Amino acid sequence: MHRSKLPDEGITIFAQMSALARKLNAINLGQGFPDFTPDKTIIEHIRQAFLNSTHQYAPMKGNEKLRHVLAEKINYFQKTNLTENNITITAGATQAIFCAITAFVHPGDEVIILDPGYDSYRPSVLFNSGVPAPVLSTPPLFKPDFNKIKDAITDKTRIIIVNTPNNPGTHIWTKQDWETLAEILSDREDIIVLSDEVYEHIVFDGRKHVSVLSIDGLKQRAIAVYSFGKTFHATGWKIGYAVALEPVIIEFDKIHQYVVYAVNNVMQEGLASYLEWVKQTKGFDSLDQSHFFEKKRDFLYNALTNTRLKPIKPEGTYFMLADYSALSQKSDMEFVIDLAHQIGVVTIPLSPLFINPPENLRMIRFCFAKREETLQQAVEKLSLL
Numbered sequence: 001m002h003r004s005k006l007p008d009e010g011i012t013i014f015a016q017m018s019a020l021a022r023k024l025n026a027i028n029l030g031q032g033f034p035d036f037t038p039d040k041t042i043i044e045h046i047r048q049a050f051l052n053s054t055h056q057y058a059p060m061k062g063n064e065k066l067r068h069v070l071a072e073k074i075n076y077f078q079k080t081n082l083t084e085n086n087i088t089i090t091a092g093a094t095q096a097i098f099c100a101i102t103a104f105v106h107p108g109d110e111v112i113i114l115d116p117g118y119d120s121y122r123p124s125v126l127f128n129s130g131v132p133a134p135v136l137s138t139p140p141l142f143k144p145d146f147n148k149i150k151d152a153i154t155d156k157t158r159i160i161i162v163n164t165p166n167n168p169g170t171h172i173w174t175k176q177d178w179e180t181l182a183e184i185l186s187d188r189e190d191i192i193v194l195s196d197e198v199y200e201h202i203v204f205d206g207r208k209h210v211s212v213l214s215i216d217g218l219k220q221r222a223i224a225v226y227s228f229g230k231t232f233h234a235t236g237w238k239i240g241y242a243v244a245l246e247p248v249i250i251e252f253d254k255i256h257q258y259v260v261y262a263v264n265n266v267m268q269e270g271l272a273s274y275l276e277w278v279k280q281t282k283g284f285d286s287l288d289q290s291h292f293f294e295k296k297r298d299f300l301y302n303a304l305t306n307t308r309l310k311p312i313k314p315e316g317t318y319f320m321l322a323d324y325s326a327l328s329q330k331s332d333m334e335f336v337i338d339l340a341h342q343i344g345v346v347t348i349p350l351s352p353l354f355i356n357p358p359e360n361l362r363m364i365r366f367c368f369a370k371r372e373e374t375l376q377q378a379v380e381k382l383s384l385l
């Protein structure tokens with residue numbers, strides 16, 4: 001038999017729950033993808049790129065116009081001084097996360113992962129013979145526990161992974177949070193901060209996304225990763241980017257060039273043209289999705305408060321957690337399967353998103369990046385609870 005490099009990994013919970021939704025023809029509020037299409041203008045820019053641009057390899061770091069306009073965008077929002085040299089276009093944020101971890105983790109190095117978190121962090125560490133060091137965050141929004149983070153740092157710590165706005169916790173990191181981390185890491189400049197910021201444009205109630213790239217004491221050793229899929233309601237495009245200062249981005253690129261070399265050139269040309277158009281016509285502020293998703297959040301939140309589920313109001317992202325302990329004492333996995341069969345709504349159990357799930361966790365995650373009618377139908381079914 002071949003020896004598995006990831007013996008404990010099965011099929012991700014997202015794929016499992018989406019398959020269940022298809023099988024039962026249920027409403028899928030599980031996996032994080034919209035059921036609506038991207039803006040027509042962006043499709044038109046991409047169509048034109050297909051007709052007019054080159055169909056050969058892009059430069060290794062990505063299309064220069066795209067990297068330039070992205071640097072301008074980040075500088076605009078985060079008051080940074082980035083250039084295109086600080087940006088590498090990747091095949092989605094997931095590839096950027098993998099390359100960042102691969103670039104810095106040597107066998108035996110520890111990576112602090114805030115629990116619960118996005119599911120690709122842990123296997124990417126294991127694949128590199130690193131050691132995941134899970135640190136439990138504080139429910140119900142799973143905000144970071146800085147005392148626990150401090151205690152988890154050892155001589156072997158190489159990376160800490162942060163995700164803001166946070167999936168599945170749905171909190172966002174404030175400037176104060178970042179400054180607390182900078183203080184904790186002030187005598188450990190060898191620790192890289194990998195910041196997953198794919199939901200940067202979805203922050204509610206007037207909050208602002210604060211990037212690690214704007215934080216003194218952290219930005220020199222930071223890698224921030226982003227996803228066009230999340231920003232433009234097109235998760236299937238699988239294009240994103242990594243941002244870091246030198247020399248960090250140079251080490252990142254050494255891995256990136258051998259994982260994918262360069263990303264789909266036509267898509268990059270189309271995205272560059274669209275973002276340039278946005279800059280010149282509506283301004284970068286128009287990329288913000290907060291208002292659009294806040295209406296959906298409020299709709300689902302208000303509806304769930306009228307059931308025996310206890311929703312937790314998200315600060316950002318297009319996810320919402322809910323406590324079901326008033327309804328059932330079954331495990332979250334059993335509960336979501338019952339829910340799918342009984343009322344035809346698929347959600348995600350929270351415990352698979354932990355490395356060390358707490359006992360008796362009675363929480364599920366909804367994705368509300370759905371059309372009004374989908375949410376309406378789901379809410380009608382959920383009101384039976």
Ligand SMILES: Cc1ncc(COP(=O)(O)O)c(C=O)c1O
Nearest residue numbers: 032092093094118167198227240
């Ligand atoms: C926190 C987080 N990071 C990264 C990703 C993956 O982004 P991409 O599809 O661009 O690889 C997701 C997708 O759900 C996510 O929720």
